[in-house]
Structures are given as C-alpha cells and as structure tokens.
Amino acid sequence: MAVLEIMTYPNATLTRRAEEVEKVDGKIRKLISDMVDTMYANEGVGLAAPQVGVSKRVIVVDVRPYDPSTSLICMVNPEVVSEGGEVLHEEGCLSVPECVEGIKRREWIKIRGLDERGREIEVEGEGMLAIVLQHEIDHVNGRVILDRMSRIKRDLHKKRLQKAKMKAG
Template sequence: MPAMSATTDIADAGIPEILIVPDKRLRMKARRVVGADRDDVAELVPRMFAAMYRAPGIGLAAPQIGVSLRLVVMDLAPDDQKQPMVMINPEITARSEELVSREEGCLSLPGQYAEVIRPGQISVAFEDEDGKKRTIDADGLLAACIQHEIDHLDGVLFVDHLSALKRNMILRKLAKDLREKAARKPAR
C-alpha cells in the first residue's frame, strides 16, 4: 500500500484505484467465486462501491480494480436514491434477438464513449452476497450495464464491440488524453 501524503483523504485510503487501458489485467478472464472467497468478497464489495461512486460510475467489475473474481457491483439509481446491486458469478442465460444501440462509456476508458449494439433484453443468473441463487430479467440501461460488466469478467471491453477503425480512434484519443493529463500533473 502506498504511503499517504498530507493531501490524501484518510477516507479514500481503502478505496481501490480503477485500472485504465492498456493495463493487461483488464484482458484476463476472471475466475469464479467459490466458498473460500466469501470473506474476501464481503470485504471487497463496499470498497468497489466506494470506487464506483467516487469515479463516478454506474457499474464496476472486480477485474477493473485488479481482482480476478467474477464479481460485479452496480447502481443505476440517482445519487439521492441509491439502489446498490451485487452480482456474484453472473451468467447470461437468455438474450433477445432484438438488438439495441446505446452509448456506453467505461471507468477503465475515462472520457471515451461510443454507440454499442447489444441484445435489448437478457435473463441473468447470479448469486447475491449471501450466496443465494437469483435470476432477473433486464432490459434498457440495466441490460446494457449487466452485459458491459459481464464482458469485463471475460476480459472484453466495450470498444471490442466496435469496428477496428472506431476502436483504434478511441484508444488513440484515450492515450493522448492520458499523456496530456500526466503532463499537467505537478512534479512532487
């Protein structure tokens, strides 16, 4: 753990950093959560929500913070009406044939957005924090968010759903933005 500087907020000390492309860990397939992982998951979930809310975002997968577990947190509600959702070992069990286009962004590709085509409705099986098996049917933003986060568990990024031309444009723009941000950072 890095040493805290005088400007580090103590409350932020336990909040993990979100990995940014091209970090290779974002391309690894996460392993299933098993019984022996439950204590780690219980400790990880609140930290993941804290990182997601701080970013801010509506979804975060464990691989985005460097943890190779099939674990996703989401909250699509407005800030003042939080409705946190945890999915452990999520699996899409059905997809509609109808495809929809929705603009997506990603905390691991900050400031980058593109239209992504995905099934409009899905069914998902997962375990909750208590290990209880659940299923939900989702459409709209929830369906898109779940598919986006499950992609992360398989080492897939939203840009992988784009043409090579669009994907390369976004990745070049991200690299340029990150270089410019690093150049603006004051030296310590």
C-alpha cells in the same frame, strides 16, 4: 469504506477472463463493499472486479440515476440465462477514459449468479439495466467497449490510450 484505484486500458487485468469465485466469503464481501464505494465515488452506474485490479467474477450495478424502479445489484459469477432484442446506446467506461461511443447490446437480459451471501439469485432487466449488466459481464470476460466498436474506432481509441499511458510513464 474504501475507494479503490480504477485500472485503465490497456491494463492486463482488464483484458483477460476473470476467475470464477469458489466461495463467497468475508474477503469477497469486503471486495463487493469496496467496489460499491468505488462505483459511487466515481459516479459510475456499474463496476466489475477486474476494473479494480482483481481478476474475479464479481460485478456491482446501480442504475437508479437512470431508472429509479431498479436497485443495487451485487453478483458473483454472473452468467447469462437468456437475452433478446437489440439496442444501440452511447456507452462510456471508467476504465476507458474520454471514450463514448454507440455500442450495440441486447435489449433485455436475464442473468443468474450468487449474491453476497452465496445464495443463488436471478436478475432480469431491460433498458439501461440490461445495457450496464452486459457491460459489466463483458468486463469479467476480459472485454471492454473498445472490443465492441468498429475496427476504425477501436484502433483510434487504442492509439490514443496507449499514447496517454506512455506520457504517464
């Protein structure tokens, strides 16, 4: 078990598009397992590799606290197959501390990628699962919730976070 350090905005890894995984090998499986540990240790419902400083297209999601009918999802190179509807939901992010804002998302989503053994899988979700999947896919595309807010709110939070960073040195 390894709990990794979580990067916070404006860390550079969080704001660039993560690289495609060429081969799902032992190193990627270790990353996935550490990401799951890190997600649970922080009581998160999802985590993307850029949040632990690794610029790879890997996400883990577990929304069972909100929706017991779901399960743990670990996906490499996720891509959206189809999506629809619209929903507004309050979101926070482990990488954007002390920020909770209403974010517009698709109501349902179908995504495709590889599992931890490199086999192709598809996952369909609605409600909380759909929201968190979109949130994590945003991360591997270099987007954080700030990028989905109105300009006024975004500027406000960015200023606050940059100030906090300066204080931390």
